[in-house]
Amino acid sequence: AQTVTQSQPEMSVQEAETVTLSCTYDTSESNYYLFWYKQPPSRQMILVIRQEAYKQQNATENRFSVNFQKAAKSFSLKISDSQLGDTAMYFCAFMKLTNDMRFGAGTRLTVKP
Amino acid sequence: DVKVTQSSRYLVKRTGEKVFLECVQDMDHENMFWYRQDPGLGLRLIYFSYDVKMKEKGDIPEGYSVSREKKERFSLILESASTNQTSMYLCASTSQTGFGNTEAFFGQGTRLTVV
Numbered sequence: 001a002q003t004v005t006q007s008q009p010e011m012s013v014q015e016a017e018t019v020t021l022s023c024t025y026d027t028s029e030s031n032y033y034l035f036w037y038k039q040p041p042s043r044q045m046i047l048v049i050r051q052e053a054y055k056q057q058n059a060t061e062n063r064f065s066v067n068f069q070k071a072a073k074s075f076s077l078k079i080s081d082s083q084l085g086d087t088a089m090y091f092c093a094f095m096k097l098t099n100d101m102r103f104g105a106g107t108r109l110t111v112k113p
Numbered sequence: 114d115v116k117v118t119q120s121s122r123y124l125v126k127r128t129g130e131k132v133f134l135e136c137v138q139d140m141d142h143e144n145m146f147w148y149r150q151d152p153g154l155g156l157r158l159i160y161f162s163y164d165v166k167m168k169e170k171g172d173i174p175e176g177y178s179v180s181r182e183k184k185e186r187f188s189l190i191l192e193s194a195s196t197n198q199t200s201m202y203l204c205a206s207t208s209q210t211g212f213g214n215t216e217a218f219f220g221q222g223t224r225l226t227v228v
Contacts, residue, residue: 004155006155009153033215035216035217037217042221043201043221043222044219044221044222045203045205045217045219047216047217050215050216091155091156093156093217095207095215095217098163099143099144099161099163099207100158100161100169101146101158101161101205101207101217102158102172103148103155103156103157103158104155105153105154105155106155106156
């Protein structure tokens with residue numbers, strides 16, 4: 001099975017600053033999807049950003065962007081201009097084209113005022 | 114508005130009970146998943162289903178079974194609940210992947226306590 005590793009259990013950042021969350025994965029597949037999901041205290045999982053492995057261009061969604069390094073099997077999330085509402089657990093996820101989907105252990109991000 | 118609904122938000126059961134966790138999605142998705150979420154371990158896949166009556170084991174299927182008799186409903190069954198199954202359970206669904214905007218939609222989670 002694919003493995004997803006998030007090496008930072010907890011991180012904090014000052015409001016308006018930039019923070020980067022790390023994720024690495026292990027797979028023998030050539031085509032797949034990668035995701036970052038956010039889980040606020042409400043427990044509802046929310047999609048932050050998605051990357052298709054066949055696309056070389058890094059995905060961006062407003063203040064959120066990724067650094068996708070396919071050869072290194074690395075998929076980091078950069079949050080710019082951090083806001084208090086960004087405080088949450090962040091999960092990195094890998095999905096095969098057969099829909100087998102695996103998650104990392106998560107990073108708890110705290111944005112400080 | 115897309116929706117995945119889990120039957121209970123909180124549940125308390127006794128050791129040895131048979132427990133059913135229900136999940137319903139209204140998006141006509143082919144694929145449905147059950148995950149278990151524990152602190153420091155993230156989301157671990159228990160089972161997933163890619164079609165009615167079809168299922169695949171995930172990483173931690175022991176002590177669990179599943180049922181998918183209808184496309185919209187995916188049930189997780191704890192045959193004989195034990196205290197080490199106390200956890201948060203998350204259901205998710207996805208459409209068939211291809212080259213498109215696939216993503217997983219999640220239910221609100223069921224926090225199960227086995228006493």
